[in-house]
Amino acid sequence: QPKFDKIFNKIDELKPSFIDRLAKAIEIPAVSGDESLRPMVVKKSEYLVQELESLGFTDIQVKKLGTQPPPVENPNLQLPPVILSRYGNDPAKKTVLVYGHYDVQPAALSDGWASEPFKLVVDEEKQLMRGRGSTDDTGPLLGWLNVVQAHKEAGIDFPVNLITCFEGMEESGSLGLEKLIAEEASNYFKTTDAVCISDNYWLGTKKPVLTYGLRGCNYYQIIIQGPAADLHSGVFGGVIAEPMVDLIKVMGTLVDSNGKILIEGVDEMVAPLTEKESQLYEKIDFSVDDLNAASGSNTSLYQKKEDILMHRWRYPSLSLHGVEGAFYGPGAKTVIPAKVSGKFSIRTVPDIDSEKLTKLVVDHCNNAFKALNSPNKCYAELIHDGNYWVSNPYNASFTAAAKATKDVYGVDPDFTREGGSIPITLTFEEELKTSVLLLPMGRGDDGAHSINEKLDISNFMGGMKTMAAYLHYYAESPEN
Amino acid sequence: QPKFDKIFNKIDELKPSFIDRLAKAIEIPAVSGDESLRPMVVKKSEYLVQELESLGFTDIQVKKLGTQPPPVENPNLQLPPVILSRYGNDPAKKTVLVYGHYDVQPAALSDGWASEPFKLVVDEEKQLMRGRGSTDDTGPLLGWLNVVQAHKEAGIDFPVNLITCFEGMEESGSLGLEKLIAEEASNYFKTTDAVCISDNYWLGTKKPVLTYGLRGCNYYQIIIQGPAADLHSGVFGGVIAEPMVDLIKVMGTLVDSNGKILIEGVDEMVAPLTEKESQLYEKIDFSVDDLNAASGSNTSLYQKKEDILMHRWRYPSLSLHGVEGAFYGPGAKTVIPAKVSGKFSIRTVPDIDSEKLTKLVVDHCNNAFKALNSPNKCYAELIHDGNYWVSNPYNASFTAAAKATKDVYGVDPDFTREGGSIPITLTFEEELKTSVLLLPMGRGDDGAHSINEKLDISNFMGGMKTMAAYLHYYAESPEN
Ligand SMILES: [Zn+2]
Ligand SMILES: [Zn+2]
Numbered sequence: 009q010p011k012f013d014k015i016f017n018k019i020d021e022l023k024p025s026f027i028d029r030l031a032k033a034i035e036i037p038a039v040s041g042d043e044s045l046r047p048m049v050v051k052k053s054e055y056l057v058q059e060l061e062s063l064g065f066t067d068i069q070v071k072k073l074g075t076q077p078p079p080v081e082n083p084n085l086q087l088p089p090v091i092l093s094r095y096g097n098d099p100a101k102k103t104v105l106v107y108g109h110y111d112v113q114p115a116a117l118s119d120g121w122a123s124e125p126f127k128l129v130v131d132e133e134k135q136l137m138r139g140r141g142s143t144d145d146t147g148p149l150l151g152w153l154n155v156v157q158a159h160k161e162a163g164i165d166f167p168v169n170l171i172t173c174f175e176g177m178e179e180s181g182s183l184g185l186e187k188l189i190a191e192e193a194s195n196y197f198k199t200t201d202a203v204c205i206s207d208n209y210w211l212g213t214k215k216p217v218l219t220y221g222l223r224g225c226n227y228y229q230i231i232i233q234g235p236a237a238d239l240h241s242g243v244f245g246g247v248i249a250e251p252m253v254d255l256i257k258v259m260g261t262l263v264d265s266n267g268k269i270l271i272e273g274v275d276e277m278v279a280p281l282t283e284k285e286s287q288l289y290e291k292i293d294f295s296v297d298d299l300n301a302a303s304g305s306n307t308s309l310y311q312k313k314e315d316i317l318m319h320r321w322r323y324p325s326l327s328l329h330g331v332e333g334a335f336y337g338p339g340a341k342t343v344i345p346a347k348v349s350g351k352f353s354i355r356t357v358p359d360i361d362s363e364k365l366t367k368l369v370v371d372h373c374n375n376a377f378k379a380l381n382s383p384n385k386c387y388a389e390l391i392h393d394g395n396y397w398v399s400n401p402y403n404a405s406f407t408a409a410a411k412a413t414k415d416v417y418g419v420d421p422d423f424t425r426e427g428g429s430i431p432i433t434l435t436f437e438e439e440l441k442t443s444v445l446l447l448p449m450g451r452g453d454d455g456a457h458s459i460n461e462k463l464d465i466s467n468f469m470g471g472m473k474t475m476a477a478y479l480h481y482y483a484e485s486p487e488n
Numbered sequence: 489q490p491k492f493d494k495i496f497n498k499i500d501e502l503k504p505s506f507i508d509r510l511a512k513a514i515e516i517p518a519v520s521g522d523e524s525l526r527p528m529v530v531k532k533s534e535y536l537v538q539e540l541e542s543l544g545f546t547d548i549q550v551k552k553l554g555t556q557p558p559p560v561e562n563p564n565l566q567l568p569p570v571i572l573s574r575y576g577n578d579p580a581k582k583t584v585l586v587y588g589h590y591d592v593q594p595a596a597l598s599d600g601w602a603s604e605p606f607k608l609v610v611d612e613e614k615q616l617m618r619g620r621g622s623t624d625d626t627g628p629l630l631g632w633l634n635v636v637q638a639h640k641e642a643g644i645d646f647p648v649n650l651i652t653c654f655e656g657m658e659e660s661g662s663l664g665l666e667k668l669i670a671e672e673a674s675n676y677f678k679t680t681d682a683v684c685i686s687d688n689y690w691l692g693t694k695k696p697v698l699t700y701g702l703r704g705c706n707y708y709q710i711i712i713q714g715p716a717a718d719l720h721s722g723v724f725g726g727v728i729a730e731p732m733v734d735l736i737k738v739m740g741t742l743v744d745s746n747g748k749i750l751i752e753g754v755d756e757m758v759a760p761l762t763e764k765e766s767q768l769y770e771k772i773d774f775s776v777d778d779l780n781a782a783s784g785s786n787t788s789l790y791q792k793k794e795d796i797l798m799h800r801w802r803y804p805s806l807s808l809h810g811v812e813g814a815f816y817g818p819g820a821k822t823v824i825p826a827k828v829s830g831k832f833s834i835r836t837v838p839d840i841d842s843e844k845l846t847k848l849v850v851d852h853c854n855n856a857f858k859a860l861n862s863p864n865k866c867y868a869e870l871i872h873d874g875n876y877w878v879s880n881p882y883n884a885s886f887t888a889a890a891k892a893t894k895d896v897y898g899v900d901p902d903f904t905r906e907g908g909s910i911p912i913t914l915t916f917e918e919e920l921k922t923s924v925l926l927l928p929m930g931r932g933d934d935g936a937h938s939i940n941e942k943l944d945i946s947n948f949m950g951g952m953k954t955m956a957a958y959l960h961y962y963a964e965s966p967e968n
């Protein structure tokens with residue numbers, strides 16, 4: 009599109025310096041889940057502040073979040089800071105808040121990486137950049153900085169006021185962030201018109217997507233308590249009611265092998281499928297082969313694309329995760345565990361009410377246990393919940409992002425949802441009372457939390473161009 | 489009984505030196521399961537050899553068993569030796585082989601012990617000796633040496649030829665022992681007429697017992713394999729057949745909450761209860777209160793003494809031990825495990841055939857899995873088995889031990905079986921083609937594998953007197 013020629017060309021021209029900026033960031037092993045590397049997370053925040061300063065961002069605030077709550081080795085461990093900053097503060101312009109995280113997942117060469125994970129390697133043949141954080145989320149985060157730089161150097165007025173909210177604890181539960189967002193909603197974030205998060209991925213590897221929905225997650229445990237301590241199965245087998253037997257029976261009543269949830273009343277809460285929504289799935293570039301490739305198996309419950317996508321995105325699911333308190337090692341141990349806790353979670357979707365769901369789950373477990381006539385004790389409880397999120401994919405922000413995608417990639421994006429949750433999405437929406445757009449940069453096969461995490465150079469470049477064009481289109485749109 | 493006055497008096501007289509001998513042994517932390525303490529296990533074997541030498545035992549052979557097979561930290565870790573020795577070698581006398589183990593379970597003051605576990609504490613008020621190994625099995629093992637000493641010092645001819653077989657690896661699977669017994673069956677052990685093992689306990693705390701049966705144990709796992717790697721339940725929940733769901737369903741078909749085994753054909757293999765056997769249980773000193781005290785709960789499946797004892801001793805039982813490969817930690821982890829292995833075992837009794845049982849189990853699991861119509865893969869297998877053992881409680885050895893018990897304690901012993909297995913019992917019986925007697929010294933509440941392991945002084949003294957009288961009665965008995 010001639011409209012963005014100048015800025016797109018500048019982005020292309022600055023490619024070497026953008027890769028260089030990313031390489032410098034990747035070199036800092038900012039693993040938030042490793043206490044001993046906490047100084048590195050802080051160091052990476054300092055690197056970002058330095059880059060923001062040199063690009064002319066203003067009102068830079070390094071927000072301390074206090075001490076990390078237990079469990080921690082070091083009781084005085086400080087949480088990494090959240091970096092707030094602005095680029096532009098023109099009341100005539102719209103304000104877009106961009107969120108990203110500078111911490112990363114753990115990585116070690118010995119895990120099977122093809123090269124040192126904390127050294128960005130540019131594979132010229134495959135045209136990709138490999139390194140921990142390349143796609144999750146350092147590459148996309150720096151994308152926003154790069155877009156600012158490109159505008160400056162091209163002499164183009166920045167179309168919106170930009171606010172950054174960069175955290176360093178996302179891979180470890182975003183501790184402290186929710187509170188900060190609530191506090192800054194009427195302060196630093198007050199003028200925000202829209203939030204954009206670039207921290208997820210295309211569904212596949214070829215077609216860009218915009219993401220307008222996420223499932224929630226209610227996590228439960230069923231605790232069965234019997235004897236006072238673990239017993240030997242030789243001495244007590246056959247004469248004691250074994251908690252593990254009761255637990256397996258109760259867990260067996262939750263879901264069937266075809267994925268159908270057997271808890272009464274859950275399906276009834278799911279919003280019915282409309283004709284309009286139904287048509288959304290037909291267009292999406294996806295097949296059962298993609299699912300099989302991702303799982304490395306032929307264990308899909310459905311063969312039709314639409315069924316798979318709907319069961320990933322808009323229907324609830326129940327997964328059995330494991331058992332705490334029982335024998336879990338290799339080999340053979342003849343223990344009768346005294347107290348076992350079965351862990352399972354339900355992915356939630358519109359219009360499931362979390363509290364009502366929990367009541368159904370707890371009642372179901374209690375009834376299933378009661379039917380066993382066991383002298384043991386059973387207790388079912390919610391461990392945590394996070395609500396689902398669904399946005400309007402036809403609002404101003406999504407419309408702008410869709411136009412931008414078309415300009416950059418030449419195709420209309422697929423509108424996708426995700427099966428997992430990004431809890432901060434809902435927090436931004438609720439606290440700031442604005443729409444949130446999920447604008448992924450990387451591909452579905454980037455290996456965000458695996459070995460050999462990568463970001464294709466074409467996605468890096470295309471992603472930044474999409475960010476730039478999105479900001480322009482959103483700035484021009486009549487509504488907020 | 490005036491018959492044994494002289495030897496019983498000598499045993500009483502030597503009490504201080506017997507306690508001293510035990511205290512010296514207990515001071516050596518011979519924990520076979522802790523590689524770093526292996527030199528201590530060896531040191532304890534040297535202490536025993538020294539004691540055997542000083543008492544006049546002959547032909548002392550310290551049998552090396554070679555390197556401990558993996559998994560081990562140190563690939564050159566040597567197994568502790570088996571100590572063979574003789575006291576007497578008179579062809580006119582019967583020969584009794586006594587087995588014991590000098591290794592112990594781990595123990596640390598920080599586990600909650602009332603005193604240093606590797607220091608024998610004599611509690612004069614409670615008239616007991618506390619320390620790791622006091623009852624399992626250093627106390628009973630040294631009992632045989634003490635009995636020899638008492639005969640020597642009382643000037644009484646020893647009634648039998650004694651052979652010792654003392655191992656240092658019992659608490660860690662008796663590695664190497666089975667092979668040694670097979671090798672020595674026609675060599676060192678050739679003249680053995682009877683085997684006596686003092687390494688179990690009274691059923692309760694008041695009445696002496698002789699043990700004539702042990703259940704066997706067949707340990708199984710059901711492996712369900714689905715995706716190539718663990719998956720995230722947000723992304724894959726609802727679209728993938730989860731191995732954990734299939735496993736829970738299959739495990740749920742094995743046994744019910746009342747302890748009934750649901751595998752077709754197992755109950756049919758159990759030897760029917762005869763009138764004669766049925767009467768054995770009535771006399772035994774036991775009640776549901778004893779079981780509840782032992783389990784620290786009211787989770788008994790039966791209220792009647794006879795039901796409890798029969799289900800512990802003469803009926804099979806199936807216990808679910810745990811799941812390998814699933815989430816097992818505290819908290820919440822949203823994983824779909826790729827490959828899970830359910831562990832369970834069946835305690836076997838006469839006339840269950842191990843191979844036939846395994847076929848029934850594997851067929852049952854395969855059928856239960858097939859009924860699920862799952863795309864995952866299922867594989868059920870035996871991990872290990874050890875056969876049950878039942879002896880004739882009216883043979884010469886048991887008859888001698890019963891008379892001895894009556895002489896010492898003034899009551900007829902209860903004839904008990906045990907729910908657990910002592911695999912070496914069967915090995916001795918099969919390899920040496922002799923009867924085996926289980927002659928316990930300690931009480932049911934000794935805490936063999938727990939904190940504050942103890943041996944009551946009255947059991948120590950009574951146990952040694954019983955050993956001595958047993959050897960005399962057995963020597964006199966017309967048959968072998
Ligand atoms: Zn991320
Ligand atoms: Zn991540």
Ligand SMILES: [Zn+2]
Pocket residue numbers: 589624625658687
């Ligand atoms: Zn023992």
Ligand SMILES: [Zn+2]
Pocket residue numbers: 593624659936937
């Ligand atoms: Zn033991």
